[in-house]
Each structure stands twice: as C-alpha cells, then as structure tokens.
Amino acid sequence: MTCYFTLDHEWIDVEGDGATVGITTYAQEQLGDIVFAEVPSVGAVLIKGGDAAVVESVKAASDVYAPVSGTVTDGNGALDGDAALVNTDPEGDGWFFKLTLSDPSELGGLMDDAAYKAFLNGL
Amino acid sequence: MSDDQPEIRQLPLDAWHRRKGARMVEFAGYHMPIQYEGIMAEHLWTRQNAGLFDVSHMGQVQLIGPDVAEKLEAIVPGDISALKPGRMRYSLLLGEDGGILDDLMITNTGHHLYIVVNGAVKYEDIGFLREHLPDDVTINHDDEAALLALQGPKAVVALARIGIKPMQPDWPGVTDLYFMEAGPFLWNDIPLGISRSGYTGEDGFEISVPADHAEALAEALCAQPEVRPIGLGARDSLRLEAGLPLYGHDLDDRIEPVSADLAFAISKRRRTEGGFHGADRILSALANGSATKRVGLAVDGKIPVREGALVFSGDTEVGVVTSGGFAPSIGAPIAMGFVATNYSAPQTRLEAEVRDKRIPLTVTSLPFIAHRYHRKGKPA
Numbered sequence: 001m002t003c004y005f006t007l008d009h010e011w012i013d014v015e016g017d018g019a020t021v022g023i024t025t026y027a028q029e030q031l032g033d034i035v036f037a038e039v040p041s042v043g044a045v046l047i048k049g050g051d052a053a054v055v056e057s058v059k060a061a062s063d064v065y066a067p068v069s070g071t072v073t074d075g076n077g078a079l080d081g082d083a084a085l086v087n088t089d090p091e092g093d094g095w096f097f098k099l100t101l102s103d104p105s106e107l108g109g110l111m112d113d114a115a116y117k118a119f120l121n122g123l
Numbered sequence: 124m125s126d127d128q129p130e131i132r133q134l135p136l137d138a139w140h141r142r143k144g145a146r147m148v149e150f151a152g153y154h155m156p157i158q159y160e161g162i163m164a165e166h167l168w169t170r171q172n173a174g175l176f177d178v179s180h181m182g183q184v185q186l187i188g189p190d191v192a193e194k195l196e197a198i199v200p201g202d203i204s205a206l207k208p209g210r211m212r213y214s215l216l217l218g219e220d221g222g223i224l225d226d227l228m229i230t231n232t233g234h235h236l237y238i239v240v241n242g243a244v245k246y247e248d249i250g251f252l253r254e255h256l257p258d259d260v261t262i263n264h265d266d267e268a269a270l271l272a273l274q275g276p277k278a279v280v281a282l283a284r285i286g287i288k289p290m291q292p293d294w295p296g297v298t299d300l301y302f303m304e305a306g307p308f309l310w311n312d313i314p315l316g317i318s319r320s321g322y323t324g325e326d327g328f329e330i331s332v333p334a335d336h337a338e339a340l341a342e343a344l345c346a347q348p349e350v351r352p353i354g355l356g357a358r359d360s361l362r363l364e365a366g367l368p369l370y371g372h373d374l375d376d377r378i379e380p381v382s383a384d385l386a387f388a389i390s391k392r393r394r395t396e397g398g399f400h401g402a403d404r405i406l407s408a409l410a411n412g413s414a415t416k417r418v419g420l421a422v423d424g425k426i427p428v429r430e431g432a433l434v435f436s437g438d439t440e441v442g443v444v445t446s447g448g449f450a451p452s453i454g455a456p457i458a459m460g461f462v463a464t465n466y467s468a469p470q471t472r473l474e475a476e477v478r479d480k481r482i483p484l485t486v487t488s489l490p491f492i493a494h495r496y497h498r499k500g501k502p503a
Contacts, residue, residue: 032356033163035449035456036425038478054478056427058162058449059356083425 004067004107005116011091012067014107022095023055023064023086026120031057034086039075039097046070046099048106053096055086068106070099134179135269135334136341143345143352151242153180155355162356166451169323169361170492173275174353175344178322182245183268183331186252187235188260195236198255200380200399201229202390208233211303211318215380215388216240216248221401222376223383224251226368230305230318237305237316239270239329241370269337274327274361276495277349282328285343286310287317297328302496310340322358324365324494363457364450366419366489372430373417373445373459381408382461384417384489416467419487420444420475422456428482432475434462441466444475450491457491458484 001015009027013020028034036056046052046066053064075097079085086094101107111119132153134140140147145156156177158165168174186195192203201214211230218224225244230237240248245264252262273282279298287297290307297308297317305318316331332340344350359369368374374383379401381389386409393399397406422428427449434442442462450457458475466473471486 032158033161033449036427038426056449058166058360058451059157061427061429 003113004110005113005119006065006067006110007119008065010064010067012107012110014101014104017101017104018073018098019068019070019101020095020098021052021064021067023090024116025090028087028090028094031055031060031062033058034083037076037079037083037086037096039079040072042072042074044072046072048103056083064096066099067110068099068101069103070101072097072099074098134177135337136177136179139338139341140177140352145352145354148355150355151180153242155180156352158354158356159352162354162360163451165351165353165357166360168351169275169353169357170325170452171276172351173273173278173281173327173347173349174323174357175341175350176272176274176353176358177269177337177341178242178272178329178358179269179334179337180242181270182238182240182242182248183265183270184238184240184245184249184252185235185263185265186238186256186260187263188257191236191256191260192231194256194260195229196393196399198251198400199227199229200389200393200402200405202392203229203231203236205390205392206231209304209306211305211320213388215385216251217380217400217405218376219400221379221404223370223374223378223380223385224248224376226370226374226385228318228320232305232307232316243371265331267334268331269334271330271332271337271341271344272321272323272327273330273344273350274321274323274353275325275349278325278327279497281344281347281349284347287315290314300328300497301499302326310343313340315340319497322365322367323361324367324490324492324496325361326495326497357451359446360448360451363446363448363459364452364490364492365494366459366491368417368459369446378461379405379408379413381405382413382415382417412464414464415442415461416464417445417459417461418467419489419491420447420458420460420473420484421487421491422447422458422475423483423485425456426477426480426482427456428458428475428477428484432458432460432477432482434460434484435474435476435481436466436471441473452492459489462486
C-alpha cells in the first residue's frame with residue numbers, strides 16, 4: 001500500500017487499482033469538531049479535483065475533493081452514526097470512501113508522505 | 124497589499140490568546156480567537172461553568188451632553204429617558220426608514236450614556252450618531268478599553284473571588300447586580316465598568332477594562348477553576364441556541380424591528396408617541412403585522428442548515444435561513460431565519476434546501492435553550 005496526499009489535505013491509500021480516501025490529521029484539526037459527513041454513493045463516478053464528499057464542522061461545511069478519478073465502491077457508513085470518527089481517527093476508521101482508479105497515472109501528481117510533511121511545514 | 128487595504132488589527136489580548144493556544148481568524152477587522160480547545164467543548168463548558176470571551180472588537184462609546192437620552196430617542200425606539208442610573212437596555216439603531224443599522228446596549232451611568240455596538244459596524248455607527256445627534260452631544264469612542272465577557276452559571280462565583288470592590292465603599296458589590304444592571308468598580312485600583320449582561324443566554328457579566336490591564340484581569344479570571352477562555356465559534360453557537368440575533372446575519376438595514384421579532388425593544392411610551400426614525404413604518408408593522416418574521420427553525424436529522432439556505436413550503440419559497448449550525452447543548456442542528464408571516468406559527472412544518480436536498484424543519488419559538496439570567500425578583 002502506498003499513501004499519497006493532496007494540496008487540499010486529502011489522503012489516498014492505494015492498493016492495486018483500488019484506493020481508500022479520507023482527510024488528514026491536519027485537515028480535521030483545522031475543521032474542528034465534525035458533526036456530519038456525507039460520503040458518495042456506491043457507483044458514483046468521481047473526477048480528479050471534483051466534489052466527492054462533504055464534511056461539516058460546528059462552524060462550516062467543507063467539500064472533500066476526489067484526489068484522483070474513479071468509481072466509488074464503498075462509503076464509510078460508520079460516519080453516519082459517528083461523524084466525530086473523522087476527528088478521532090482521521091487516517092483510520094474515519095475514512096470517507098473507497099474507489100476504483102480509472103487513471104492510475106493521476107497518482108503521479110500527488111505528494112508522498114515526506115513531500116506532504118514538507119508542505120505542512122511551509123504553511 | 125495595496126495601500127487602501129485595511130490593516131487587520133490586534134486586540135489588546137492578542138498575545139495572551141496565542142499563548143492560550145487560540146486559533147486566530149480575521150473578524151470585524153481584528154485578529155480574533157475562533158477557538159482554543161474546540162468549539163464543542165468550549166460551548167458546553169460555558170453552559171455548565173464559566174467562559175471568558177474577549178469582545179474588545181466591539182465599540183464602546185460614551186454619549187455626553189444635556190438631555191442626551193431624549194436626543195438619542197430620535198434614532199432608537201426604546202424609552203431611554205426612563206432608564207435609571209445603573210440600568211441598561213437593549214435597543215436598535217434605526218436608519219431614517221426604520222431599518223436596523225445595528226443592535227446595541229445602552230447604559231445610563233448616571234453621568235452619561237455608555238453604549239456598546241457591534242465591532243463590524245462601529246465606525247459606521249459613530250458616523251451615524253454624529254450626523255443625527257446635535258452638536259452639544261459629545262461622542263467619545265473609548266478605543267483604549269478592552270471588553271471581556273464572563274458568562275455561565277458559575278461566572279458569579281468566579282468573579283466574586285478575585286477581589287472586585289465597588290467604586291465607593293458603601294455601594295453594592297458586583298455580585299449584587301441583577302440582569303441589565305451596571306456600575307463602576309475597582310480591581311487592584313484599576314477602574315472597571317461591569318454590567319450583568321451577555322450574549323449566551325446564561326447569567327454573566329461584561330467587563331470594560333483599560334487595555335493596559337486587560338491581560339492581568341483575563342489571567343486572574345482564568346486562574347479560577349470555573350473559568351476557561353472561549354472563542355468566537357462557541358460565542359456564535361451559544362447565542363444561536365439563546366435565540367439572539369447577530370447583526371449582519373439575522374439583522375440588517377432592510378429589516379425593521381417588528382419583522383425581526385424585536386418588538387420588545389419598542390418601549391410602551393414610544394409606541395404611543397412615536398418620534399423615532401421609521402416610526403410610521405414600524406408602528407404600522409406593530410399594528411398590522413409585518414410581511415416576514417424572524418423565527419427559530421428546528422432541523423430534522425443531522426445535516427446542518429446554514430445561512431443562505433432557502434426555506435420552502437412545498438414548492439413555494441417562503442423564507443431564508445440567516446444563521447444555522449450545530450447546537451452542542453441540543454445535540455442537533457438548529458437554525459434561525461426569516462419566513463413569510465403566514466408560515467411563522469410555531470410547529471409549522473417547512474423544508475430547507477441544502478445541496479439539492481430538502482431538509483425538514485419545524486418553526487420553533489425562541490430561544491432554543493431557556494435563558495438563565497439573574498433577574499430581580501426571581502430566585503437565583
């Protein structure tokens with residue numbers, strides 16, 4: 001498995017042509033207390049950089065973008081009952097959705113762990 | 124940055140907020156703390172204990188001159204002449220057409236009127252006051268004073284412990300104040316103007332303190348076990364639960380007081396006598412009703428309904444949400460908005476549009492969370 005990151009603070013964990021997507025620890029810290037998350041339906045076709053999910057904190061609603069293009073194979077139903085999982089375990093149980101990549105070459109434009117850490121340090 | 128870009132300014136407590144771990148955002152032209160440990164925890168702490176809010180961005184203004192109360196009555200609908208020394212009143216600054224330019228607190232100090240106006244419009248307010256008050260009224264904008272709000276059921280015990288004395292030894296102590304009373308006090312020889320008031324629906328105090336001493340006072344208050352610093356985020360969720368409007372969101376210059384459900388701010392004498400900006404329009408709305416009304420909206424489900432969401436009855440658009448979010452003390456989303464008066468009765472079922480979905484709403488009387496003010500004549 002290889003994990004990549006976007007400039008919008010999504011992570012994508014890739015295994016073969018499938019991947020799991022969520023938001024980073026940094027992103028959930030910035031959002032604060034998360035009260036609602038809306039994940040895409042199975043079968044939804046996502047385009048890299050397009051709207052994929054919504055995360056709502058006490059204060060505001062924010063979009064989660066698709067790090068790469070693909071078709072959704074699973075949404076995290078656990079967030080429906082406990083959206084705060086995104087705060088408590090953003091890079092684990094607080095994942096948003098899984099998808100099948102339609103163009104794995106898009107991963108080339110994303111950051112690896114070291115690059116993302118450097119990016120955060122520059123913020 | 125171009126030269127005409129306004130500079131974002133620092134509050135007297137800027138460094139203190141940062142040391143306390145605040146996340147700072149720009150609001151009303153200032154760097155302000157949006158949260159410290161988190162909005163949810165801060166909100167609940169304030170409802171159960173006491174929270175300290177820095178509201179120094181708000182405008183503190185003295186109006187000084189002969190018969191200043193009568194003169195102010197030309198532009199506010201309250202009975203300011205009847206306000207006794209040491210008493211305060213919520214009122215509305217009215218444009219010439221009766222639209223709300225701001226909401227404000229007016230205190231009779233015994234020497235002059237002391238008003239607190241919203242930070243985002245304070246310079247506009249001062250300009251408007253200058254234009255509409257006669258030249259023998261002096262307008263002093265006290266921008267050398269910080270303003271702290273200590274709010275919550277344990278605010279009184281925390282405040283009682285730090286050694287605040289009345290300005291004169293035989294005057295009542297700070298814990299003797301009732302809701303909407305105010306007075307001058309001393310803390311370590313520092314003059315404080317303290318009122319029993321606030322914006323959370325809880326018992327609490329607002330404390331005007333010279334900017335040089337604000338940090339020492341904030342530190343002394345936060346040293347009390349009941350008190351934690353609370354950011355703007357929780358201030359907003361607390362006031363929303365308390366049903367209190369926020370200027371620039373729930374109120375603006377197109378809205379008159381009756382539509383805003385603030386008719387209580389139009390005093391009895393003024394209803395008979397008129398003589399304030401927009402009196403014809405406002406008194407007509409009082410007699411005949413307004414076309415729209417500010418209401419509470421309870422939200423079904425978990426999806427927050429936020430400012431700007433349109434409100435429908437079936438296919439008919441009947442209103443708009445002006446404030447909305449998650450209510451930590453309720454554990455569900457709530458909202459406030461304006462709906463056509465025909466749809467404003469409590470229990471009316473409506474829908475809001477959020478991301479192309481319809482979210483069921485129920486019109487609800489305000490506040491969502493009962494006020495717990497320390498009113499005179501009521502048990503504590």
